[in-house]
Amino acid sequence: MILVILAHPYPRRSRACAALVEAIRDLPEVEIRSLYDLYPDFDVDRAAEQAALARARLVVWLHPLFWYTAPGLMKHWFDEVLVRGFAYGPGGDALAGKDVLWATTTGGDEWAFSEAGRHQRPFDAFVPVIEQTARFCGLNWLAPFVVHGAHEIPDEALRDAGRSLRERLVAWRATVETRNA
Amino acid sequence: MHEALIFLAAAVICVPIAARLGLGSVLGYLIAGVAIGPWGFGFIGDVDSTQNLAELGVVLMLFVIGLELEPKRLGSMRATVFGGGSLQLAMSGAVLMGALMALGLVWQAALAGGLALALSSTAISTQAMTERGELDTPTGRAAFGILLFQDIAAIPLIALVPLLARVETPGGNPLWMRVGLAVAAIAGVVVLGRYFIRPALRLIARVDVRELFTAFALLLVIGVAELMSLAGLSMAMGAFLAGVLLASSEFRHALESDIEPFKGLLLGLFFISVGMTIDFGLLASRPAAVLLLVAGFVALKFASLWAVARLLDICRERWLFAALLAQGGEFAFVVFGVARESKLFSAEWEALLTITVALSMALTPLLLLLHDRLTARGTKIERAADTIDAQAPVIIAGFGRFGQIVGRLLLANDIRAVVLDHDPDQVESLRKFGYRVFYGDATRLDLLEAAGARRARLLVNAIDDVESSIALVDRVRANFPDLPIVSRARNVSHYFELKLRGVEVAERETFEAALRVGRSALERLGIDRFRARELADAFRRHNIASVDATLPFYQDEARRMSMAKQGREELEQQFARDRERFEREHGGAGWK
Known part of the structure; x- marks a missing residue:
């Protein structure tokens, strides 16, 4: 089971994230949880979210990049769901051994994420916080999936991005199956 | 009773067949009239008494049309009514007068005949426009403006005929007195509409006996029509005026839905009576003359209307405009009658012109059909957008303490809503605050129809009375199964009843407020707010x-x-x- 935790405040206005979701929606055994649709009042249901995580073998965190990290509700989801006794600490091994794929879309192009660019650092410099959150919970960190320049990316390139995300998920499933076999 | 049986049976048989064949309901009624009239099976002998009742159909139709036109919009129609109307009457009248003179009539007779033929049938063209959803389009508005002007002009025209024949009107009043009477009658209707009818409707609505409201609505329309006819004005015009005066009132939808069935039936009767008056004896004895007259008349009128459309800057729908108005009207029958009485026409000419007008009416649906065949593209798309635009996506039932909060949230965000409430006092006070609230029992099917339930995207059920609230849900589920409902629930058992009926969203009205108070209590006890x-x-x-x-x-x-x-x-x-x-x-x- 692949669990996609989607965090876009206005899913109906989304273009890049929506395209990525559409590209993988029809894969078998995929559960998509759109946090802003489920919890418009930020009243994250810890039990329901933890149950969904327990069902999953791969977790995909999919969201636009806000202030170099996840949107507010996704961060709130981390705070509420990844708690001691579930995700870490004594008895907190519910996530151990599962895989996690961070998929995000950014506004600036790749060059903006360089020492000379607007963000003054390469994109890799912004990865560790999310990455270590995952590792702390015992999740296996897969190479992130990033779509740069999402606000002006042509439809064709967006379709390509969707296709390659889909290929990553299909390939992941194939390796898991061979490992199991 | 016997006659009613015949009329209803004829309509029920002929109209569906005509509609099925794509000929429209008007032609179906006309055919029904021919079938039962003196030239068909001869079931109905007394055509005149039928006509009197049938005229009420035209009156009610104009009242309903008036209800849909607010005074503000009517003001903006002034140019089309007077500019377009006088242009059309002059052009069509001149062309037809020339033709009649060429056929050998003296100029006085040709003038009266030409102007009478220039008038179109309000009943037929308006019914056709309503059926086609054309009333709200620029073409429809131009055509309707011209019809209104013709209704106004018909009165002096009828008065003019005896003058042309140099015969005194039998027992008539002098001209100044007639004009004075007409002005007084119109002023009377305006004053009544402003200061008397609305409070009276409110009073009647408060009695809360449904049929009483219907009775009063009919009384109102017939009374105004009678008043106008006493003053020598067109009854239909009077009813139209009364409709316009009530268009901005909270009773608009309730009146509309109450009058609608009567209007439909009586208008059908009107078309039947036109069908009955067609003199097939004349058609049989002089077929060539009659057919040539009809063809010539419709062709000339069509051409003159097309030219008028050009001058009026109707660019896309000139053909439709001409086809809609190319028939003769009810008033022509009256003018021809008066013209014969005052010896301006011979009996032969009266009969010939009368059958010409009657047949031209029957031709209208065929002409429209032909128009649609020839211009199959383009028009449909435009019309669809128009009708959707003319209505609100949300209906709010109940606008008390609860509905108001829902409604104001939507209205403040530019989401248009039709608001219904059944408490006349409440509606009155809300109107003072500038809300467009309509009086009426939202559980009534006809009122829901009038409010646009068929095309609305959402119904907000904010009715406070549990029984009515459930009745509304049942009515909507049965008749508009695709209309989603967001509902207020008074208590848990009401919530259950709503949920069992598949209501999309039901919200217990005290629940959120009580939680809020509970939160405040916890905060007061020193617990962090979050x-x-x-x-x-x-x-x-x-x-x-x-x-x-x-x-x-x-x-x-x-x-x-x-x-x-x-x-x-x-x-x-x-x-x-x-x-x-x-x-x-x-x-x-x-x-x-």
């Missing part, structure tokens, strides 16, 4: 889940009680666990 919110969120989630779990056992009280008790225990345990966890994580020790 923590208080989390506790309230948890309570809400648990409560909704356990209420929904008892839904299947709604009728089984004992079972529900035990489930509720069990639910309470679960909640307590859950809160205890949560408290423990919270203390462990945020207990003051540690880094937070």
Whole structure:
């Protein structure tokens, strides 16, 4: 089971994230949880979210990049769901051994994420916080999936991005199956 | 009783057949009239008495059209009515007068005949426009403006005929007195509409006997029509005026839905009576003359209307405009009658022109059909957008304490809504605050239709009375199954009733407010505000889940009680666990 935790405040206005979701929606055994649709009042249901995580073998965190990290509700989801006794600490091994794929879309192009660019650092410099959150919970960190320049990316390139995300998920499933076999 | 049976049977047989063949209902009624009239099976002998009743159909139609036109919009139609109307009457009249002179009539007779033929049939063209959803388009508005002008012009025209024949009107008043009477009658209707009818409607509505409201509505229309006819004006015009005066009132939709069935039936009767008057004896004895007259008349009128459309800057729909108005009208019959009485026409000419007009009316649906065949593209798309635009996407039923908050949230965000409320006092006071609220019982099917339930995207059910609220849901589910409902629930059992009927969203009206108060209480007791919110969120989630779990056992009280008790225990345990966890994580020790 692949669990996609989607965090876009206005899913109906989304273009890049929506395209990525559409590209993988029809894969078998995929559960998509759109946090802003489920919890418009930020009243994250810890039990329901933890149950969904327990069902999953791969977790995909999919969201636009806000202030170099996840949107507010996704961060709130981390705070509420990844708690001691579930995700870490004594008895907190519910996530151990599962895989996690961070998929995000950014506004600036790749060059903006360089020492000379607007963000003054390469994109890799912004990865560790999310990455270590995952590792702390015992999740296996897969190479992130990033779509740069999402606000002006042509439809064709967006379709390509969707296709390659889909290929990553299909390939992941194939390796898991061979490992199991 | 016998006659009613014949009329109804003829209509029920002929209209569906005509509609099925794509000929429109008007032609169906006309055919029904021919069939039962003196030249068909001869079921109905007394055509005149039928005509009197049938005229009421035209009157009611104009009243309903008036209801749909607010005075503001009517003001903006002034140019089309007077400019377009006089242009059309002059052009069509001149062309037709020339033709009649060429056929050998003296100029006085040709003038009267030409002007009378220039008038179109309000009943036929308006019915056709309504059926085609054309009334709200620029073409429809131009055509309707011209029809209105013709209604106004018909009165002096009828007065003019005896003058042309140099014969005194038998027992008539002098001209100044007639004009004075007409002005006084119009002023009277305006004053009545402004200061008397609305309070009277309010009074009647408060009595809350439904048929009384219908009776008063009919009384109102017929009374105004009678008043106008006493003053020598067109009854239809009077009814139209009364309609316009009530268009901005809260009773608009209620009046519309009450009058509508009468209007439809009587208008059908009117078309039947036109069908009955067609003199097939004349057609049989002089077929060539009659057919040539009809063809020539319609062709000339069509051409002159097309030219008028050009001058009026109707660019896309000139053909439609001409086809809609190319028939002769009801008033022509009257003018021809007067012309014969005053010896301006011979009896032969009167009969010939009368059958010409009657046949031209029957030709209108065929002409429109032909128009649609020839211009099959383009028009449809434009019309669809127009009709959608003319209505609101949301209907709000009940605009009391609850509905107002819902409604204001929507209205403040530019979402248009038709608001219905059944309390006349409430409606009156809301109107003072500038809300467009309509009076009426939202559980009535016809009122829902009038409010646009067929095309609305959402119904907000904010009615406070549980029984009415459920009646509304049943009515909507039965007749508009695709219309989603967002509903207020007075209490848990109301909530169950709504949920069992598949209402999309039901919200217990006290629940959120009580949670809010509970949160404030927790805050006052020194609990952090965000923590208080989390506790309230948890309570809400648990409560909704356990209420929904008892839904299947709604009728089984004992079972529900035990489930509720069990639910309470679960909640307590859950809160205890949560408290423990919270203390462990945020207990003051540690880094937070």
